[in-house]
Amino acid sequence: AVNIGTDMLELDCHLTKDEQVVVSHDENLKRSTGVDVNISDLKYSELPPYLCKLDVTFQKECHCEGKDNRIPLLKEVFEAFPQTPVNIDIKVNNNVLIKKVSELVSQYKREHLTVWGNVNYEVVSKCLKENADIPIIFCLQRVLLLLGLFYTGLLPFIPFKEEFLEIPMPSIILKLKEPQKITRSQKFIIWLAD
Incomplete structure (x- = not known):
């Protein structure tokens, strides 16, 4: 994606049994590896490799292939793309995951290049509380509030802590x-x- 000019990477993060932050859309690896197991039930070293060919969910008859079939660590993504903005979806409501992601963002000095959150209000609130220096996205509940305030004309009078809006x-x-x-x-x- 970076090679063809994407402006921002969107990543979903999960936590392994040994508390490693990995990049994976699904908690359960059946679709991407063929093995019916959850990421949180395995140590990082035990994670199965990705299938050689994966379907692209939102593109008919499109597949992606690659030689490196390992499930990547978030820190590896930060190291490989140090200047690329990243949108991190905290996929599960897990305090340790939120803390670990925050630590990695700070360690790699990416607060100005990273936005994080989830559709769930509780997760976004925890992200903000954990590290207010990392911008947060609007959760679903706050998007609905934003729309309501917009259509009633009250939007200019209500402050928001969210800095990014993503609507599919x-x-x-x-x-x-x-x-x-x-x-x-x-x-x-x-x-x-x-």
Whole structure:
């Protein structure tokens, strides 16, 4: 992604049994490794390798392949891309994970290049409390509040601690593997929402 000019990496983080912060979308590794096991149940050295070919979820008939099939540590991503902004999704409500991610961001002096959070308000609140120097994203609850304040005209009068807003475009649903199952009215609603 960096080689083709992405502006920011979006990463999901989990914690292994030996408290290593790894980058993986799923807690359960069945889809990406073929092994039905949770990351949190294994030490980092015990994690199975990625499958040789992985489906790209939101792109029909698209796969990615690579030679390095290890599940990467967050610190390895920071070392490989020291100047690339990163959006970290804290995938589970885990105080140790939040603390470890905060420590890594500080260790690599990436507070100005990193944003973190989750759709869950409690997780975002914990992130802010753990390290207020790392900008946070709007959780779902706060996005709804933001929209309500916008439409009522009250938005300019209410301060927000969040600095980043990420809203997935609903049209990404149309790129799933079976878009023929989406009705015309659903397609219209998706188009309208975009």
